[in-house]
Every structure is written in C-alpha cells, then in structure tokens.
Amino acid sequence: MTEINWIQTYIAPLVHAPGAEDLRDDVALLSSNGATIATMDTLVEGVHFLSADPIDTVGQKLIRVNVSDIVAKGALPSEALLSIAWPKTRHEGEFKDLMAGVQRDLEVFDIALIGGDLVGTDGPLTLTLTLTGDCISARPVRRSGGQPGHALWISGEIGWGGIGLEAAKSNGEAGLVRRYRVPQIADIEAAKLVAEHASASMDVSDGLFLDAVRLAEASQCGVELNLECVPLAKPTTSLDELFSQCSAGDDYQVLLAAAAHQTVPGFTKIGELTESSGLRLSFRGARVNAPSILGFEH
Numbered sequence: 612m613t614e615i616n617w618i619q620t621y622i623a624p625l626v627h628a629p630g631a632e633d634l635r636d637d638v639a640l641l642s643s644n645g646a647t648i649a650t651m652d653t654l655v656e657g658v659h660f661l662s663a664d665p666i667d668t669v670g671q672k673l674i675r676v677n678v679s680d681i682v683a684k685g686a687l688p689s690e691a692l693l694s695i696a697w698p699k700t701r702h703e704g705e706f707k708d709l710m711a712g713v714q715r716d717l718e719v720f721d722i723a724l725i726g727g728d729l730v731g732t733d734g735p736l737t738l739t740l741t742l743t744g745d746c747i748s749a750r751p752v753r754r755s756g757g758q759p760g761h762a763l764w765i766s767g768e769i770g771w772g773g774i775g776l777e778a779a780k781s782n783g784e785a786g787l788v789r790r791y792r793v794p795q796i797a798d799i800e801a802a803k804l805v806a807e808h809a810s811a812s813m814d815v816s817d818g819l820f821l822d823a824v825r826l827a828e829a830s831q832c833g834v835e836l837n838l839e840c841v842p843l844a845k846p847t848t849s850l851d852e853l854f855s856q857c858s859a860g861d862d863y864q865v866l867l868a869a870a871a872h873q874t875v876p877g878f879t880k881i882g883e884l885t886e887s888s889g890l891r892l893s894f895r896g897a898r899v900n901a902p903s904i905l906g907f908e909h
Contacts, residue, residue, distance in 0.1 A: 656735035670712030684751035685806030686744035693727035747806035757811035757830030757868035764878035770844035773859020818906025836882035
C-alpha cells in the first residue's frame with residue numbers, strides 16, 4: 612500500500628477532531644484557536660535527502676518543506692517543535708552544522724523554536740518538525756473548496772527539484788544541486804494571495820501531476836492542465852522531458868484554485884477544475900495521454 616492508503620486505513624479511524632479534516636489536508640486546525648494551524652513533516656536520510664548532502668542544507672530543507680505547507684494554506688509560520696533521531700556514528704561537529712542550518716532558516720522565516728526532542732539511533736538520521744501558522748483570514752484554505760470551472764494557478768517554476776536531484780547524484784552543476792538541497796519555496800507573500808484569492812490550495816511536493824489530482828479529488832472534481840502554460844525550470848518541447856519535470860516533486864510551489872473571473876498576481880494559470888473526474892492533459896491544442904507515474908509516492 613502507498614503512504615496515503617496506510618494513513619486512511621489505520622490512522623484516520625483514530626482521528627475525530629474536526630480540525631483534522633479526516634487527515635485529507637496538509638495541516639490541522641487547532642481547536643483552541645480557529646485561526647491557528649499546525650503541520651508536521653519528517654525527513655529521513657536516504658529517502659528525502661542524500662547522505663552526501665551538506666548537513667546544514669538538510670536543516671534548511673526541513674524548515675522549508677514545513678513552511679511551504681503553511682504558506683499554501685494562506686497562513687504565516689509561527690512556532691516550531693524539532694525532533695532529531697541522531698545517528699551514533701555522526702560526530703558533534705556535524706550536529707553543530709545541522710543546527711546552524713536550522714537557525715539560518717528559523718531567522719529567514721521568523722519562526723520561534725519552542726521545544727522538541729533528541730534521541731540517539733543506530734539507524735539513519737531522521738528529522739521531524741512540527742510548525743504552527745497564523746491564518747491571514749479566519750480559516751485556512753483547504754484542498755476541498757474548489758469547484759468545476761475554477762482556474763488552477765501555480766507559483767514559481769516546476770521541475771527544479773528533480774533536475775537538482777539528478778545533478779546532486781552526478782556531481783553536476785553546483786547551482787542546480789542547491790536547488791534540490793535548499794528548495795526555493797513560494798515566497799511568504801504568496802500566503803496573502805492564497806488567503807485573498809484561493810478557493811482551494813496546497814503545495815506541490817510530490818509532483819505537479821499527482822498533487823493537481825489530489826487537489827481536484829479533494830474538491831470532488833477532475834482537472835485539466837494545459838502543459839504549454841506550465842512554467843518549467845527548463846522549458847522544452849519534448850513530452851518526456853516535460854513529464855519528468857512535472858512528476859519529479861520537491862518543488863514546494865503553491866497550487867491553487869480560484870474563481871474563473873479572478874487573476875492571481877505572480878502566479879501562472881495552468882488549467883482548470885472540471886466536472887468530469889480524472890486528469891486530462893493538453894499540449895499545443897492536442898490531447899496527450901498522462902504518464903503512468905504522476906509523481907512521488909512513498
């Protein structure tokens with residue numbers, strides 16, 4: 612089973628708080644304060660980052676993947692809890708470097724570290740961050756608010772994560788490698804645009820195709836994407852290369868739905884939600900079949 616299947620089969624039945632949205636969104640609404648949300652992400656060595664990655668960049672990535680979830684809900688990051696399972700084979704100097712990277716981005720995103728946990732392990736380095744966020748509006752923007760005919764918009768460019776990972780594996784261009792190690796997530800200002808314009812929103816972490824389908828399904832819609840409109844890291848006319856960039860993941864941009872009459876400044880319109888379920892793709896006016904792999908699934 613995939614990660615989502617495990618969650619829905621074994622974990623979701625234990626969750627009854629209304630703010631948890633049945634675990635079908637990236638954040639939970641804290642019951643004590645309707646304008647505060649929380650998210651949590653874990654990075655595991657060999658799964659979410661390479662053992663050879665400079666450890667300070669791993670700390671930065673941990674902060675950024677969580678900030679991305681908060682921003683995509685129309686909220687600003689606030690307070691964090693940090694959990695570290697530290698391999699006994701790693702030395703103190705590496706721990707110092709890890710925390711330097713964490714500190715760097717706590718300051719960049721104005722986040723207060725308020726606690727956490729530290730344990731030793733014989734396994735891989737495992738890092739978990741719980742991050743709260745303050746909603747700009749009264750409530751977070753969920754995945755589930757889209758309607759047929761609503762336009763889909765994307766922030767930034769798609770494909771840098773996958774391109775950077777391949778560069779890291781092959782000792783390629785340093786600038787590309789850093790795109791993977793320290794993701795250039797959507798700007799904090801995007802949170803205000805989500806709060807103002809979006810009917811549904813989420814961040815793109817597992818690939819544009821897969822996450823567009825997830826947003827559409829949560830909104831009980833289908834989705835149509837115009838591939839020539841997708842802002843790619845490396846523009847191409849090759850469908851194989853286009854599919855690769857749209858399915859690789861690790862981009863951490865904001866995907867939102869908005870009413871057809873709205874324009875979202877700084878975002879690119881790439882398609883729309885539809886009444887018919889499923890994913891439909893078009894390229895230069897012609898229908899194209901979706902790839903067999905839409906994105907990264909655990």
